[in-house]
Amino acid sequence: MTLPHALTGLGDIAGDYDILLCDVWGVIHNGRESWPDACEALARFNREAGHVVLISNSPRPSHDVVAQLDRLGVPRDSWRAFVTSGDATRAELAKRAPGPAWIIGPDRDWPLYEGLGLDVAASAESAAFISVTGPVDDEIEGPEDYRERLAAGAARDLELICANPDRVVQRGDRLIYCGGALADLYESLGGRVTMAGKPYGPIYDLALHEAAALLGRVVDRSRVLCIGDGVVTDVLGANKQGLDCLFVAQGIHGDAARGDDGKLDPARAFDLLKAETTYARYATLDLAW
Template structure:
């Protein structure tokens, strides 16, 4: 049964490393969450390693800049693994072809900048859908607009047998008080229509492989039971942790705040009902990371 805790420090000494989600846990898409930052700083001061594992479609260098802008202190984390990095590596291996149709916001087109660490990368060219061999999806062009508006384009893509590379499996994310659609919603729609979607973020294995490599780069050899995954996504953070045999700390005050009746802490009965409905049972739960 999921145990409700009041602070990370109650259980953190059991773990050598944390895999920590960003949106809804460390920041709200606008600014840092001070209690979360302080908790991670304290954990690192005690010798633990913090890997930020995010479904952001951006490269990690871009996420670092974003974190600085939000006010997330540099001493709150060690290294970053993004779904964008994992997806870019796959794209430059040619998993959806060389001529690709791009779905996403224009500010995220840095996704196509060459990877200098990859040998013999495939040369990627952005083309209209009618000329594409595959789709690279970082999200809807307008994240406030329901992805269903993309159905005509996705239907054409399905008829042409195109694969869709999803660089962010999240369905929605909260930017401050505003909820936005993510690439995962587009990929789910495409899959429901009979198309093939390839995922490179939580809860899928590639991003955890990347996170473990980033952890190893710190000189840390940590077994699965020594890692605690923290996040507010029951279908991403918690599902991914379970799939990788890691314990998990579910942040109930994020995406599931309404369902779990979370103010400062979740309502115990509401949390249990939500977890039973989702058939997903994290190791621990807390209202917010602190």
């Protein structure tokens, strides 16, 4: 692996790509507010170069997340299609209907299950499988709050479907736990886990299908750029798909890739990537044109 090339802005390479598969949380917003420079960079790519497909590990269907983007002030012209881990996971859940499913997650994620014909189990003892979107109260809960309950599922050899592979995301100036952290714990307990979001293939199949529809032709994968701040989700997913990647090194990593001069230090960004045996062709602290 070599050091990622430090970009001054997306405009430096926009002409090399037809499609951007861009992460959402940590790249264009932090759960509290959107970042105008990032949104404008995507909107300008749409105007001048190609098409932006947002690709998010949100456990909800994409149509349900659009309202959140609107509330956060993400302009509609900064994206042209949107796919989520929830979209990809619904196919996995439908295969297992009627269950029953033992569901773990906040009420806001219930649109994931609409129309799938799933029965709901009260606990692991009466479930056919487990479905996790994240902690019920992610403001105060983490994986250890679920150890005893998940251990009961692992003891019964229940499969766990995780609708959000992210371990953590940034909410304002805090990091909060996501479904992937609970899935990690479940695997450590000997449980079986299935995921369809980043870095796994199903969500990329959906995203590239949307890209082909926008282009009106087969996608040239050499002209697709993935953008994201998650090393084990965004970057690893791009690597598995053989796609170029722009690593947004601030995001959930804070100042870990910032040099003493306040700018991106490619060597520090490389260390973050190398720790997970991943590679990004480009890196930047924040997305901008």
